Amino acid sequence: MIKRDVIGKSALALAIAAASIVAACGGGQGARPPTTAQQQGGAATPSVGARSVEASALAPGNVEVLLCDGKTKISVASGTPGTAIAGQLMAEWMRKNPSSNWEAEERERHTLQPAADNSGLIGLIDGHTYGKITAQDVALWKTETERVATAGSAVFHDADQLGSTVGVSCDMCHPHAANTHPETYPKFQAQLGRVALLRDMINWCIEHPVRGKALASDDPRMRAMEAYILAQRKGRTLEYGKH
Amino acid sequence: MDRPKKTPEAIIGVKSIETKHMEERAALHRGLVNLDRRSFLKVSAAAFGAVAGAGIVSPHSFQPVSVAHAQPAKGKVQQFRFAYISDSHLYERSLNDRFVNALMRAVDDVNSMDPQPDFVLYGGDLAQLGGAKELETGAQVLRNLKAPIKMMVGEHDWFLDMGEKWRELFGAPTYSFDHKGAHCVVLNSIIEADFWTARKMTPEQRMLTVAGLDNGVQSRFTVGAEQRKWLENDLKGKPSTTPIIVFSHSPLYKLFRDWNFWTDDADEVQAILKRFDNVVVFHGHTHQMLTNRIGNIHFHGMLSTAWPWPYAPQGLPELTVQMGRPDPFAPSDGCGDGSALVHPDGLADKIYNLWNRNPVTVSRTYTATRGAKDKPAKPRLESY
Numbered sequence: 200m201i202k203r204d205v206i207g208k209s210a211l212a213l214a215i216a217a218a219s220i221v222a223a224c225g226g227g228q229g230a231r232p233p234t235t236a237q238q239q240g241g242a243a244t245p246s247v248g249a250r251s252v253e254a255s256a257l258a259p260g261n262v263e264v265l266l267c268d269g270k271t272k273i274s275v276a277s278g279t280p281g282t283a284i285a286g287q288l289m290a291e292w293m294r295k296n297p298s299s300n301w302e303a304e305e306r307e308r309h310t311l312q313p314a315a316d317n318s319g320l321i322g323l324i325d326g327h328t329y330g331k332i333t334a335q336d337v338a339l340w341k342t343e344t345e346r347v348a349t350a351g352s353a354v355f356h357d358a359d360q361l362g363s364t365v366g367v368s369c370d371m372c373h374p375h376a377a378n379t380h381p382e383t384y385p386k387f388q389a390q391l392g393r394v395a396l397l398r399d400m401i402n403w404c405i406e407h408p409v410r411g412k413a414l415a416s417d418d419p420r421m422r423a424m425e426a427y428i429l430a431q432r433k434g435r436t437l438e439y440g441k442h
Numbered sequence: 443m444d445r446p447k448k449t450p451e452a453i454i455g456v457k458s459i460e461t462k463h464m465e466e467r468a469a470l471h472r473g474l475v476n477l478d479r480r481s482f483l484k485v486s487a488a489a490f491g492a493v494a495g496a497g498i499v500s501p502h503s504f505q506p507v508s509v510a511h512a513q514p515a516k517g518k519v520q521q522f523r524f525a526y527i528s529d530s531h532l533y534e535r536s537l538n539d540r541f542v543n544a545l546m547r548a549v550d551d552v553n554s555m556d557p558q559p560d561f562v563l564y565g566g567d568l569a570q571l572g573g574a575k576e577l578e579t580g581a582q583v584l585r586n587l588k589a590p591i592k593m594m595v596g597e598h599d600w601f602l603d604m605g606e607k608w609r610e611l612f613g614a615p616t617y618s619f620d621h622k623g624a625h626c627v628v629l630n631s632i633i634e635a636d637f638w639t640a641r642k643m644t645p646e647q648r649m650l651t652v653a654g655l656d657n658g659v660q661s662r663f664t665v666g667a668e669q670r671k672w673l674e675n676d677l678k679g680k681p682s683t684t685p686i687i688v689f690s691h692s693p694l695y696k697l698f699r700d701w702n703f704w705t706d707d708a709d710e711v712q713a714i715l716k717r718f719d720n721v722v723v724f725h726g727h728t729h730q731m732l733t734n735r736i737g738n739i740h741f742h743g744m745l746s747t748a749w750p751w752p753y754a755p756q757g758l759p760e761l762t763v764q765m766g767r768p769d770p771f772a773p774s775d776g777c778g779d780g781s782a783l784v785h786p787d788g789l790a791d792k793i794y795n796l797w798n799r800n801p802v803t804v805s806r807t808y809t810a811t812r813g814a815k816d817k818p819a820k821p822r823l824e825s826y
Contacts, residue, residue, distance in 0.1 A: 307658065310700070365533070365537060366537050373752065377755065390771040408749075
């Protein structure tokens with residue numbers, strides 16, 4: 200679900216299957232779209248299905264329980280109810296993965312314009328890829344789209360993720376992405392002497408006020424920031440070339 | 443090979459004092475041809491505004507003749523000028539020298555004012571993340587000012603250690619003083635309700651949260667019951683004719699909540715100030731030219747030395763004439779410092795000394811007439 204240059208039918212089907220599983224497990228945070236050079240290794244919340252293992256040095260009467268990530272381990276008294284064990288295991292996992300709830304936290308910090316509501320399409324038959332468009336489809340589109348924009352918001356507000364050498368992030372001049380005007384690109388950027396796309400201006404800002412290194416056009420951070428900036432100008436008329 | 447010789451002007455890009463003097467003189471004389479007295483005052487005031495705002499008034503400049511002609515105005519204040527510097531957002535110099543250099547530029551601007559201002563008001567947000575070294579760096583730069591300084595606190599100075607270092611360096615954040623007949627009050631308007639304890643935030647996390655203008659986790663700014671009580675006491679017994687000047691970091695009115703261009707108990711503070719004939723509030727935080735008037739209270743924003751903020755998407759006061767759209771390619775465009783000339787009636791001409799632009803004066807007659815007179819020129823490019 201990471202490289203999306205070509206979204207084939209199989210990838211899409213996979214995405215839907217994955218979402219169904221998440222839904223079946225009672226929802227939960229999806230993986231953060233990778234926005235830094237390093238992968239967010241193992242960011243997906245593991246399910247709580249635990250298996251006990253043979254213990255070597257345990258308090259008498261205790262058993263050691265391993266989470267399905269193969270790493271998170273706790274020791275509980277034998278006879279502890281399963282729900283309590285599951286709760287403790289999850290708490291331990293959350294402690295070791297403090298940013299696992301990154302999406303809700305980022306949404307709380309920085310308001311995001313919601314993606315378009317497609318609920319009017321529920322029940323319609325598209326005739327090609329889908330059978331009937333379901334409520335779950337519509338929810339998936341919105342969640343995934345907003346997730347990419349939210350990842351962009353996280354980069355936009357974080358000097359470290361931007362690679363700033365001077366502690367400057369985009370929001371310091373553009374709160375809520377104000378004054379970014381993505382709807383006016385491409386346009387002839389007089390100061391550059393050529394036609395610029397939004398990403399050219401993002402890179403200009405990264406290189407100058409932010410004093411970092413320009414991002415490749417397909418850098419996940421760039422893609423996410425474009426998503427965020429465009430999201431924040433929802434409802435504006437496209438007017439490419441406007442100064 | 444000899445290169446063609448350049449004039450000193452071309453090399454350093456500035457004109458000598460003599461050249462400037464002669465140019466001003468010539469411009470004034472050109473303007474004087476066939477002018478009646480009224481227009482003459484306009485010309486001279488314009489000439490004055492242009493140089494005064496740029497902070498380059500020399501004793502030999504052609505200063506406003508209007509002062510000489512003016513009737514000894516009724517009022518309580520002996521006319522005076524103060525300068526302001528605001529919102530420098532300093533990191534330690536080793537991390538980011540750009541903001542430190544900008545503050546030094548502002549200090550140079552103010553130091554070159556002639557005559558010197560009576561005092562310099564620092565409008566808050568000296569530091570970016572409230573660090574002791576950030577505040578100390580700022581204090582060190584501000585020590586170079588020739589005129590006495592009055593400090594005001596901003597949220598970026600406060601929420602790491604809840605103002606401990608700031609108070610150690612600069613004293614109490616809430617105080618008042620009388621100056622040439624005006625009563626001046628400095629408030630701490632950035633008090634926020636506790637959002638951090640329940641979230642188990644570290645001081646650093648708390649500071650970072652407040653430092654994000656668009657961070658919705660933080661609370662709204664307030665002056666708070668304690669300070670409002672203090673303000674009532676401070677103003678007690680003062681006749682309503684006393685000109686009152688209030689300095690606050692956030693605007694003491696409700697402009698745009700999401701960015702804390704807002705003081706949550708602004709209505710209560712305004713109620714305390716209501717009984718006075720003329721009140722002028724100067725505030726920082728908004729990093730832009732901003733003008734408002736609510737009843738007897740006239741509000742003026744201050745420029746930042748670090749970066750300009752966009753205009754809020756809603757709530758912009760009718761009286762505000764926007765500054766020109768800053769050009770991101772021109773470093774420090776939209777930034778600057780400035781001054782205010784306080785008149786005998788207690789109202790003030792507010793001068794925005796934009797570093798890359800012509801200075802703009804928002805005159806007291808503009809707010810006094812609710813925009814009917816002396817409207818500042820609209821910028822060619824407004825924000826959208």
